[in-house]
Amino acid sequence: xxTTTDPGTEGGFRLSQLIYDTRxxxxxxxxIAVAVLAYCLYQLYGxxxxxxxxxxxxxxxxxxxxxxxxDINQRPIEYNSQSTHLRASIVGAINTIIVAVLAxxxxxxxxxxAGVARLSxxxxxxxxxxxxxxxxxxxxxxxxxxxxxxxxxxxxPQPRAFRGETxxxxxxxxxxxxxxxxxxxxxxVNDGAMATIFWLVILASIVGVFAYRRYxxxxxxxxxxxxxxxxxxxxxxxxxxxxxxxxxxxxxxLENPELKGFNFQGGVHLRLSLIALWFALAIxxxxxxxxxxxxxxxxxxxxxxxxxxxLGLRPGRIMNLVVLPQALRVIIPPLISQYLNITKNSSLAIxxxxxxxxxxxxxxxxxxxxxxxxxxxxxxxxxxCVSLLISFFMNIYNNAMKLKER
Amino acid sequence: MSDNTNNDVSYVRxxxxxxxxxxxxVGGPVKWIKDNLFSSWFNSILTVIALYFIIRIAVGVYPWxxxxxxxTDGLAACREILDGATGACFSILQERWNQMLxxxxxxxxxxxxxxxxxxxxxxxxxxxxxxLPRQLLYFTGIYPFLAYWLVYGGSIWFxxxxxxxxxxxxxxYARFVKSSFVGAIAVFIIAxxxxxxxxxxxxxxxVSFVATQLSQLLGGGDVTVDLxxxxxxxxxxxxxxxxxxxxxxxxxxxxxxxEVTTRDVGGFMLNMILGTICVSLxxxxxxxxxxxxxxxxxxIKGFCVIFIEFIRxxxxxxxxxxxxxxxAYFFPAESNPDLILRVIxxxxxxxxxxxxxxIRGGLAALPRGQYEAGDSLGLDYPQSMRLIIxxxxxxxxxxxxxxxxxxxxKDTTLVSVISMFDLxxxxxxxxxxxxxxxxxxxxVFGFAALLFFVVCYGISxxxxxxxxxxxxxxx
Numbered sequence: 027x028x029t030t031t032d033p034g035t036e037g038g039f040r041l042s043q044l045i046y047d048t049r050x051x052x053x054x055x056x057x058i059a060v061a062v063l064a065y066c067l068y069q070l071y072g073x074x075x076x077x078x079x080x081x082x083x084x085x086x087x088x089x090x091x092x093x094x095x096x097d098i099n100q101r102p103i104e105y106n107s108q109s110t111h112l113r114a115s116i117v118g119a120i121n122t123i124i125v126a127v128l129a130x131x132x133x134x135x136x137x138x139x140a141g142v143a144r145l146s147x148x149x150x151x152x153x154x155x156x157x158x159x160x161x162x163x164x165x166x167x168x169x170x171x172x173x174x175x176x177x178x179x180x181x182x183p184q185p186r187a188f189r190g191e192t193x194x195x196x197x198x199x200x201x202x203x204x205x206x207x208x209x210x211x212x213x214x215v216n217d218g219a220m221a222t223i224f225w226l227v228i229l230a231s232i233v234g235v236f237a238y239r240r241y242x243x244x245x246x247x248x249x250x251x252x253x254x255x256x257x258x259x260x261x262x263x264x265x266x267x268x269x270x271x272x273x274x275x276x277x278x279x280l281e282n283p284e285l286k287g288f289n290f291q292g293g294v295h296l297r298l299s300l301i302a303l304w305f306a307l308a309i310x311x312x313x314x315x316x317x318x319x320x321x322x323x324x325x326x327x328x329x330x331x332x333x334x335x336x337l338g339l340r341p342g343r344i345m346n347l348v349v350l351p352q353a354l355r356v357i358i359p360p361l362i363s364q365y366l367n368i369t370k371n372s373s374l375a376i377x378x379x380x381x382x383x384x385x386x387x388x389x390x391x392x393x394x395x396x397x398x399x400x401x402x403x404x405x406x407x408x409x410x411c412v413s414l415l416i417s418f419f420m421n422i423y424n425n426a427m428k429l430k431e432r
Numbered sequence: 433m434s435d436n437t438n439n440d441v442s443y444v445r446x447x448x449x450x451x452x453x454x455x456x457x458v459g460g461p462v463k464w465i466k467d468n469l470f471s472s473w474f475n476s477i478l479t480v481i482a483l484y485f486i487i488r489i490a491v492g493v494y495p496w497x498x499x500x501x502x503x504t505d506g507l508a509a510c511r512e513i514l515d516g517a518t519g520a521c522f523s524i525l526q527e528r529w530n531q532m533l534x535x536x537x538x539x540x541x542x543x544x545x546x547x548x549x550x551x552x553x554x555x556x557x558x559x560x561x562x563x564l565p566r567q568l569l570y571f572t573g574i575y576p577f578l579a580y581w582l583v584y585g586g587s588i589w590f591x592x593x594x595x596x597x598x599x600x601x602x603x604x605y606a607r608f609v610k611s612s613f614v615g616a617i618a619v620f621i622i623a624x625x626x627x628x629x630x631x632x633x634x635x636x637x638x639v640s641f642v643a644t645q646l647s648q649l650l651g652g653g654d655v656t657v658d659l660x661x662x663x664x665x666x667x668x669x670x671x672x673x674x675x676x677x678x679x680x681x682x683x684x685x686x687x688x689x690x691e692v693t694t695r696d697v698g699g700f701m702l703n704m705i706l707g708t709i710c711v712s713l714x715x716x717x718x719x720x721x722x723x724x725x726x727x728x729x730x731x732i733k734g735f736c737v738i739f740i741e742f743i744r745x746x747x748x749x750x751x752x753x754x755x756x757x758x759x760a761y762f763f764p765a766e767s768n769p770d771l772i773l774r775v776i777x778x779x780x781x782x783x784x785x786x787x788x789x790x791i792r793g794g795l796a797a798l799p800r801g802q803y804e805a806g807d808s809l810g811l812d813y814p815q816s817m818r819l820i821i822x823x824x825x826x827x828x829x830x831x832x833x834x835x836x837x838x839x840x841x842k843d844t845t846l847v848s849v850i851s852m853f854d855l856x857x858x859x860x861x862x863x864x865x866x867x868x869x870x871x872x873x874x875x876v877f878g879f880a881a882l883l884f885f886v887v888c889y890g891i892s893x894x895x896x897x898x899x900x901x902x903x904x905x906x907x
Contacts, residue, residue, distance in 0.1 A: 073763055149469060164884065165885050165888070168846060173881070392753075405746075410745040
């Protein structure tokens, strides 16, 4: 293109060439853009410098190493009120990741179920799922979080309702206690080295299931022999664990929560704020994932199903071997952005008092130290890193699943 | 042949029988139920489970509605009337209806936002339905200024002068757009800033600053570069706009509405205001960002990519924190921008980044031939974008843009986190915090959910209708 508009250089360089000559024009525009940008940034910087000088403020990161002085009720790592603000932020970051992972997994399960059910030829089921999807997609997630949180804290009984000869409330199977302070579930009690061996056996049998399935697939592709996968997988998963459990002398037990004094002791305490956030994010994002799944399945043309049927595959095989692998390619990219949305929406924890990083670093630390700019910048940096990490790993997965065109 | 129809052949019918109904098993409701609900044993189980859930929900919810109480002045009175039975206490909707819709807006001025809402429908109609007369678009152009005056009150001269300044700048732009689009944009910006601001003065102070730095580097003193007109320095000169407004306000005050402070504008109205303003501002910004990201100028492309990816990588809450605690530092010390202005800036940037990605998808979906067709016709970049590429790309992007708009409208509830009194903020603050209503939640949050559902569902239905209208390809 540049050869046709080349004006010839025998007249020497003229100033108008900066705009009309395609060789220089892009440079001119970029220089102008940089100049305008620099001017704007200079103005912003000047304003900020002036305002900081007026308010006697400065930028300093030393507050991160000062004692935080506040408590966090959900502590995945060691923390007390004398720990530093930095440690409080790390606790918050871990809490963010906990709720995000829980919500991602449950939202995927709910979404896939609802998406497939919406395509069911059962009229009542598909209508129910449409109602679910529309109701949750069209109402802000903040309202759902608050409704679920308030409903649970009002509907669940107080811990003291579990006391007495004829208590008002009873524990579910003697293991789960739903109270307005949270849900108490049993925890594992490990008994020394034997317990470690037991968990290793469990881990090994999970790996074994995958190895067996891989072997069966290879055998099928190489020799055409079809091994059964359903029952052997189940056996590999359960039998070694059971054997190890009894041979090692029952090294792992369950500790049930028990009412002691005014509160439950033992077991794992899941706070209502965590459950409300988890549940609301899962069910809200599940509605979006359901739409993605439905769109993905509908994107596979009917000819594929018919071709598979004409090859003599059974309906289950058609779904597993023909439709789903192709639908996954359509589903995964929007699924990535839904996972990113969950992570970002988990910052709404601040509305129900769940101490994620927005609650610690962006909430109490910010208010106590008054270091607004530093805290907000760190907060953004954290979310930016998490978002980039998620999209990085999911893109690797996406590339592995993508149609390999030759 | 006609002999056969003779009446005396008694065993041949002379008239047709009415066709009889098909047997129950192959038609009608029974067949429908059999096909759609009980086609296999698995489906039958699903139907039974689904029916069980529906009945459970209906049995739970029905008494709540049936026993609902209206017209009490507190939750305690409701509970007294209900006497232990399940029932909703809808009196709260009666009592706090105005607060949930208008926030702390002065009650004698409620007609203003209502008129604003009705006019919004008139202003939005020609944009949404293009079969309406195009002349209505003039009203759409005037509407933002009118709505600002209606909702926030104050002197009418401020929005009118702003509108006049914009129109004058547009005339200047239209004068030059034939010869060069970029030049015309520059003319527009210069005309507008001469009318509104004092850009020459700002430029002079920048020159003074650089000159001072240089001279201090060389060991000299401060340098001031300025123009002196009469007895005034140009860098202090008030803009034309301010003079005019001051004069008009002094001369004709008759048209001023009572001012409403921005803290008092709240409730669902605030969600609507934030939603409409931010969506309409972010579409042009999103187009610019999308074009910038597609550009082959590395500096511009790099800036757009960093901006878009940064905004998309952080939650809206952190951007609202920026608006709340950080953004004010970047404004001139004396300007002290209002919180709602800062929030609008941040939400607009947020949704612009998402809209830019949607439009980028639309741009990428166009076949290369369209770009090349523009080039081969001899159009320059702005012309081929305005006349060929964008009309098609935007058409493809409409469903995505509407999705972003719905998401943004829902996200306006997040401003309650930085203690603004939008619908959720009003419910969480003044309503649940008041002594007579503490402990109530289903009724108010259900009402809020219903309001959002109606608006968002309406928008998405419109988008689906639009998609069908715009489908010009043959399927």
